[in-house]
Amino acid sequence: MCESCATPAVEELAADEEAVRRGGLSRRGLLAGLGAGLGLSVIGLTTGASTASAASAKNGAWANPALGYFPQGGHYGAPRGGAAHAGQDITNSTGTGVYAAAAGTVIRRSWGGGLGGRTGNALVISHGGNQYTYYGHLSAYRVALNAKVKAGQRIADMGATGNVTGPHLHFETHSGGLGSITNPVTFMTARGVDLGGGWPRLDAGASGATVVVVQRLMTQRGHKLVADGNYGSVSVAAVKKFQASKGLVADGQVGPATWPKLVYTLRQGSSGQHVSALQTALNRRSAGLAVDGTFGSVTTTAVRAYQGLNRLVVDGEAGPVTWQALVG
Known part of the structure; x- marks a missing residue:
């Protein structure tokens, strides 16, 4: 599982002000979604759950990003030093396929994906409507920066790049803006996808x-x-x-x-x-x-x-x- 992949501690925020001016994402933005440590993480978890439930149509637009199992301690909000784990880990072998969770545009393709507190090769996809997904610790990229992708399209291979104990996908969901983190399991369940690998759900009005x-x-x-x-x-x-x-x-x-x-x-x-x-x-x-x-x-x-x-x-x-x- 991830050894880091966490929202950072409060005392680290000042160093990111220049990143914001350059168009990057500050740690403060990340903390707004989840919070630093146990005190603020409760606020972030509650906010994320509300956002997910507000857009819960099981409409066929979303797909499981990878097959595998949830490792112990790899869940959203798990302690990471003085911070909290920002996503859900899905463990499988290096080279396992990684797929776009929904249609969108690849806006980050770099070490850490341009987000503070992350390590390893990573992709960020913008899905429109202030919704984003993050894919970390990749062993290989299968799409280019600025590429348009479809739901379920292969975008990368699972790996162990960065600070990890073994190969896995570190998967995040951001709803309400990049940095407004929500629980990926809850977010995807609301959209008919079982991150654990189960059958999907389609409601009337779905398409695709x-x-x-x-x-x-x-x-x-x-x-x-x-x-x-x-x-x-x-x-x-x-x-x-x-x-x-x-x-x-x-x-x-x-x-x-x-x-x-x-x-x-x-x-x-x-x-x-x-x-x-x-x-x-x-x-x-x-x-x-x-x-x-x-x-x-x-x-x-x-x-x-x-x-x-x-x-x-x-x-x-x-x-x-x-x-x-x-x-x-």
Whole structure:
């Protein structure tokens, strides 16, 4: 986990005034989001939770940035000397894929990402609306500074650069401005993403590639939806009907109870709309496949590459574990 990656102590703030004049982010800005030490951290945690709950639509715009596990002591707000941990650590092997949590623009690509109290190679993405995400301790960059990225696009590789005890992704969410830190687990949960690697949640009104995945899977299930990426009334009604047929709560939310009933286990030789759904999900993770509904050797290679990159069992078969990772 991170040995630093913390908001800094109050006595360090004066040194950052020049950074602000140069257009950088001061430690005071960071402290406004979280606070120094235990006294102010409570204020920061409360503020972050309120911001997240105020924009809690599970609309398909967000994606899990990495697969792995939460290490002990790597949680948001954990003690870091006289400060508090500014993000959530996700542990896996060096080289594991790191993905954009939402569409946006890469505004920082440097050691520490231009933020005080951080170490290691890092990226910062601006998502608009005063929302930002931070990715730290990277072993390699996969996008350039000022690049436009899509949700789920591969942007980097996990690593152990900087002051760490082992390879992991240090992931932060900033809502209300860069430096207004909030709990990444709470922030992402409010947007339908389980940072721990579980199935995502999509509500009515969602849009994007994951909705296309749902629509194509539903068509394979006999509901014949247009794969337009808009989770509107027709698609919601079809999902409710499908949920009822499977003995699920027919609430129209595509979540952890519905996904396992909806996906198929696919392998080379399969064909149909469910394969098109798989190819769409792989493309969301930067595979670059033709969406032709045929599970041939190229799709098999893409599945195996994704499994290997993310430390899954590399068998070329798209089962529930691979699906969950892809759509999360």
